[in-house]
Amino acid sequence: MFRYIVHRLLLMIPTLLAVSAIVFVIIQLPPGDYLETLIAEMQSRGEAVDQNQIEALRRAYGLDKSPVEQYFSWLFGLLQGDFGWSFEHNRPVSELIGQRILLTFVVTFSTIAFIWIVSFVIGTYVATRQYSVSDHVATLIGYLGLATPNFLLALVLMYLANQWFDTSIGGIMDDEYRNQPWSLDKMLSVLEHLWIPVIVIGTSGTAGMIRRLRANLLDELHKQYVVTGRAKGLHPRKLLWKYPLRMALNPFIADIGSILPEVISGSAVVAVVLNLDITGRMLLDALRAQDMYLAGSFLMFLALLVVIGTLLSDLALAALDPRIRLSGGTTR
Amino acid sequence: MSGDRPEDETGSGPNKPDAVPHFVSDEPFNADVEVVLTPEQEKYYMASQWRLMWWKLKRHKIAVAAGIFLLLLYLIAAFAEVVAPYELQHRDARNVFAPPQAIHLFHEGKLVGPFVYGYNSKRDPETLQKIYTPDPTKVHRIRFLCSGGYKGSEYEFWGLFKGDFHLFCPTDRRSPVFLLGTDRLGRDMFSRIVYGSRISLSIGLIGIVLSFMLGIVIGGMAGFYGGLVDNLVQRLIEILKSFPRLPLWMALSASLPAKWSPLLIYFGITLILALLDWPSLARAVRSKLLSLREEDFAVAANLMGASTKRIIGRHLVPGFASHLIASASLAIPEMILGETALSFLGLGLRPPVTSWGVLLNEAQNIQVVVLYPWLMAPMIPVILTILAFNFLGDGLRDAADPYK
Numbered sequence: 001m002f003r004y005i006v007h008r009l010l011l012m013i014p015t016l017l018a019v020s021a022i023v024f025v026i027i028q029l030p031p032g033d034y035l036e037t038l039i040a041e042m043q044s045r046g047e048a049v050d051q052n053q054i055e056a057l058r059r060a061y062g063l064d065k066s067p068v069e070q071y072f073s074w075l076f077g078l079l080q081g082d083f084g085w086s087f088e089h090n091r092p093v094s095e096l097i098g099q100r101i102l103l104t105f106v107v108t109f110s111t112i113a114f115i116w117i118v119s120f121v122i123g124t125y126v127a128t129r130q131y132s133v134s135d136h137v138a139t140l141i142g143y144l145g146l147a148t149p150n151f152l153l154a155l156v157l158m159y160l161a162n163q164w165f166d167t168s169i170g171g172i173m174d175d176e177y178r179n180q181p182w183s184l185d186k187m188l189s190v191l192e193h194l195w196i197p198v199i200v201i202g203t204s205g206t207a208g209m210i211r212r213l214r215a216n217l218l219d220e221l222h223k224q225y226v227v228t229g230r231a232k233g234l235h236p237r238k239l240l241w242k243y244p245l246r247m248a249l250n251p252f253i254a255d256i257g258s259i260l261p262e263v264i265s266g267s268a269v270v271a272v273v274l275n276l277d278i279t280g281r282m283l284l285d286a287l288r289a290q291d292m293y294l295a296g297s298f299l300m301f302l303a304l305l306v307v308i309g310t311l312l313s314d315l316a317l318a319a320l321d322p323r324i325r326l327s328g329g330t331t332r
Numbered sequence: 333m334s335g336d337r338p339e340d341e342t343g344s345g346p347n348k349p350d351a352v353p354h355f356v357s358d359e360p361f362n363a364d365v366e367v368v369l370t371p372e373q374e375k376y377y378m379a380s381q382w383r384l385m386w387w388k389l390k391r392h393k394i395a396v397a398a399g400i401f402l403l404l405l406y407l408i409a410a411f412a413e414v415v416a417p418y419e420l421q422h423r424d425a426r427n428v429f430a431p432p433q434a435i436h437l438f439h440e441g442k443l444v445g446p447f448v449y450g451y452n453s454k455r456d457p458e459t460l461q462k463i464y465t466p467d468p469t470k471v472h473r474i475r476f477l478c479s480g481g482y483k484g485s486e487y488e489f490w491g492l493f494k495g496d497f498h499l500f501c502p503t504d505r506r507s508p509v510f511l512l513g514t515d516r517l518g519r520d521m522f523s524r525i526v527y528g529s530r531i532s533l534s535i536g537l538i539g540i541v542l543s544f545m546l547g548i549v550i551g552g553m554a555g556f557y558g559g560l561v562d563n564l565v566q567r568l569i570e571i572l573k574s575f576p577r578l579p580l581w582m583a584l585s586a587s588l589p590a591k592w593s594p595l596l597i598y599f600g601i602t603l604i605l606a607l608l609d610w611p612s613l614a615r616a617v618r619s620k621l622l623s624l625r626e627e628d629f630a631v632a633a634n635l636m637g638a639s640t641k642r643i644i645g646r647h648l649v650p651g652f653a654s655h656l657i658a659s660a661s662l663a664i665p666e667m668i669l670g671e672t673a674l675s676f677l678g679l680g681l682r683p684p685v686t687s688w689g690v691l692l693n694e695a696q697n698i699q700v701v702v703l704y705p706w707l708m709a710p711m712i713p714v715i716l717t718i719l720a721f722n723f724l725g726d727g728l729r730d731a732a733d734p735y736k
Contacts, residue, residue: 018571026580029587147719149669151676152711155695162702257573265578269673273696283579284677287586299579306574 004318008311015307020078023299024071027292035063037290038087074293078300084293088286093297096282101301104267104278106190107197108305111263114202115209116252122206123213127248128240130218138210145207150266154200154273173277197274201266205259212251220244253320256313261306268302385654388731395727398720405717409529413487416523417501417509420686422484424508424518427451430464432513432521432706439471447473448509461703472507476500484520513706515694524691525710531687533717535602535671536664542606543667544660547613554614555621556644562618569611577608581670585679594685601680605667616659620652627651654732662725665718672714688714 035058042048058064065073077084083093126138173189220226221244229239271280279298286295369377379387389395408415424430433448450470453462479496480486482505489495502509512521554565584604588597624630625648633643674680675689676696683690691710695701701708 014567015571015574018567019574022571022575026583026587029584030589143719143722144715147665147715147722149673149714149718151673152692152708152714155698155701155708156711158698159701159705159708162698261574261576264576268576268579268582269677272677279579284582284679287583287679295583299575299583302576302579303574306576310574 001318005315008314012307012311016304019303019307020075020300021071023296023303024067024074026299027296028067028070030290035087074296078297083297086286086291086294088289088291088294093294096294097297097301100278100282103190103276104264104301104305107194107201107267107276107278108260108263110194110198111202111205111267112256112259114198115205115259115263118202119206119209119213120252123210124217124240124245126210127214127217127221142207142210145203148203150200150204151269151273153203154197154270157196157200158274197267197270197276200270200274201263204266205262209251209255209259212255213248216248216251217244220247250317250321253313253317257306257310260309264302264305381650381654385731389727392727392730394723395731398723398727401720402717402724405529405713405720406533408526409533412527412530413489413495414497415499416520416526417498418484418520418523419487420519420524420527421684422519422523424484424514424520426518427453427464427508427510427514428462428518429516429704430508430510430514430518431704432709433466433510435474435511444471445473447471448511450507470507472509473503474500474509475503481505512709513704515691515707521691521706521709524686525688525713528686528688528691528710529713531598531681531685532668532671532689532714535598535605535687536668538599539602539605539609539667540660540664542603543609543613543663544656546606546610548617548656550610551614551617552621555618555625565614565618569615572608572611575608578670578673580608581605581674582677582679585674594682598681598685601671601674605670609663609667613656613659613663616655617652620655621648624648624651654728658725658728658732661721661728665721665725668714668717668721 035054039054055064063070074084081094083097085091086093086096089096122138126135129135173186173193221240223244226239226244229243230236267276267278268280268283270276271278272284275281279302283295283298285291286298413419430451430453435446435448437443437446439447449466449468450472451464452467453464455462476499478498478501480498480501481496482502485498485501486494486496500509508520510520510522512525514520515524550565554562581604584607585601588600588604592600630643630647633647638646671680671687672689672692675687676692678693678696681687681690688710692708692714695707695710
């Protein structure tokens, strides 16, 4: 087991390096840099542009260096916790995204927990009642959930909440707590608002998970050992809980690797619609304004979240499933 | 007859009134005689793989219905100019943000045929917002298969030749028909959704073609050469998969130069969508190639001296082509969704190019949506299309392996 953990941890290093290189290439892709955007903006406002000042700024931000040099200075900064400077907000990136990263964590992991709990309950219920009315209803809702893009679901929910209850369900906390330090009230306020984004982001993942759990559990339930157990008079509840359910639960952990990117992707757009203080709007603005270090840090963080999540799920799976642990292979 | 078998085992003894006589043929058994198949059986056993798949797919009623629905959608997209009553950019300045009109059949108890009531509009004295109510005295009949003669009825079909023929149109220029209302410039939402289908539906197809080419070439190379190439491709796929898609799509499309023409942007977006989609396809191709390579029929072909090219082309590719088609039909909706999300955020296609996502971009502001909920209408075709592709894909996936 120890060897397996070390192996997986070492494998993370080249992955993260490659991810950082890709992120850097992408944020460098747009022609020109932030200063050119700035110049264009100043000219459109009719302000005079001082070339010397621009050159000074360029040197100060390190934009005059070659891209390779810029990449390495960015990378070493990242390792030391220095995420660079946001041109647009004129503040260090770490200051800007600190709270958002925390909230992204909270939203992402509550969503995963939501997906787990709901799909476990519904999936088990539905699989033990194959072809019943509830099975068909759940399947239909599942298909709808898969087909409805979550940002549209967010929009519809916002609209309905506005029509029926005359309230806004946007935001992740009450406005008065926005720029305040963390306190119990603020945390409660976040918890109060959390359920809407969690449901919105989690719907499609839940629908997929219910389908998988149902299929897996049905496979298990039709196996001979279950028939034998039933023939020998085992209590139906025990017959379900003792073996088939445990076998069918593997995807719950194995699929984190594929659900996590989905959840994070979803949260990025839903955050724009619901006006959440997570990555959404700020990433969007940073991308538009070519605020490269801010956008890069966001992308890097989101990818890191996925890599760590996949690692944890692989480790958990190895701990639970001796076949994986002993062969030293991955889950796929 | 059944004399030499114990009666209690068969359960059909002579003492039971409804006993079925046990029949054993007296003819000598000859193992060399061929089993003669009935014509139906023969048809089944001789059928090609694709024919079997088609039969299996036909049994999947929902998938067939979804396929027909999609065919219809693509037909509408192809003949958008004819289906839409108004031209894409036609503005009706007098009916800005007009609500959808319901289609009626009866007016004051009499059958008039399909018609809509005209608008009564007045301004709210406080908010200055224009409020429309249906006017029961204005009966606007809808004509079918008509040539227009009203404003916004003329179009250039595919930009090639002028036309004026529509599936349905309003009676005349003073009686507009807005089935799904109008937007902030007084443009007919229904027409715009119909025109938008052309972009939204085609982007999935073009994207999947690009993604297919990348996936088959890269995955095929990994599966065929193995070793170092395989290892590199595997790592690359893993890295690309560890990115959350949408943020990466956002970053890539934000990097498309603003100076590009709408058409270039369209192809740029398609390329970006394909760029993140090929890994799953490549992985499928690779694993299928690897497993099929070990199958008995591939080994047999190899032993009989078939060349590598022939083995791949004649034996391996047909073996997994069906799986690829199935997974493609499940990947198309993701691309359509990706484009919709990007355009909704304002990072994807830009007006005047009109897709469902571009239309939804207008519904981004919740204040606007609350006042004019019909701006959310493009959501319906998006969801229906994705649903249909999912059903069809499920059916295809089940049918892809007809020998199971």
